[in-house]
Amino acid sequence: METILTLSELITELSESSKDNYKSIFKNLKLNADELEGFANWSSQSYMRNGIYKDDCFELILICWEEGQETSIHCHGGEECWVYLLDGEVQEVFYGLDESENLITIGARSLHKNQDSYINDSIGFHKLKNNTKGRTMSLHLYAKPIENCTFYDQVSETFVEKKLSYDTFKNVMETQKSNSY
Numbered sequence: 001m002e003t004i005l006t007l008s009e010l011i012t013e014l015s016e017s018s019k020d021n022y023k024s025i026f027k028n029l030k031l032n033a034d035e036l037e038g039f040a041n042w043s044s045q046s047y048m049r050n051g052i053y054k055d056d057c058f059e060l061i062l063i064c065w066e067e068g069q070e071t072s073i074h075c076h077g078g079e080e081c082w083v084y085l086l087d088g089e090v091q092e093v094f095y096g097l098d099e100s101e102n103l104i105t106i107g108a109r110s111l112h113k114n115q116d117s118y119i120n121d122s123i124g125f126h127k128l129k130n131n132t133k134g135r136t137m138s139l140h141l142y143a144k145p146i147e148n149c150t151f152y153d154q155v156s157e158t159f160v161e162k163k164l165s166y167d168t169f170k171n172v173m174e175t176q177k178s179n180s181y
Helices: 007-015 018-025 033-039 172-179
Strands: 047-055 058-065 080-087 089-097 102-110 116-119 123-130 135-142 148-153 157-163
Touching: 007 018, 007 058, 007 102, 018 058, 018 080, 018 116, 018 135, 033 047, 033 135, 047 172, 080 089, 080 102, 089 135, 116 148
Parallel strands: none
Antiparallel strands: 047 058, 058 135, 080 116, 080 135, 089 102, 089 123, 148 157
16 A cells, blocks of 8 residues: 555545555555645644544544644544644553453553544543644544544542534535545
């Protein structure tokens, strides 16, 4: 498989492949952050989930992180997730449940520009945090799209079901059509 350099090439490869090939597709990804700048939206209040493509098989979300922003500890609603870091650095912390069903940390690692990560519910829960002084951008591939997932509420120390939504959604396919006129 050739190196994937554009968002259009990525969507084409994913659309023409099965989920079994998504790992190798992401391993051949070499996107530049500038490629996704038109989809980026930022907030000082929270990281931003910017939807850029969704069909029945997968969705792509560009997450834009200001310094220090992080997700809650969460699962993936029974689906699979790949993360590709476009710019900056993200710390990924993995969690599991002990024999008493208490949440425990089972590992951590840092992702740097052009590195990728994979997680599903059999691996456990995780959280991501922007670890740089400045902004970070990451591209998330979910197979199939995730409508709901479980978050860990650190205040109540319980798991909470949450319906997911986008902060913004700008379909890359519609954007390309309007730019071709």
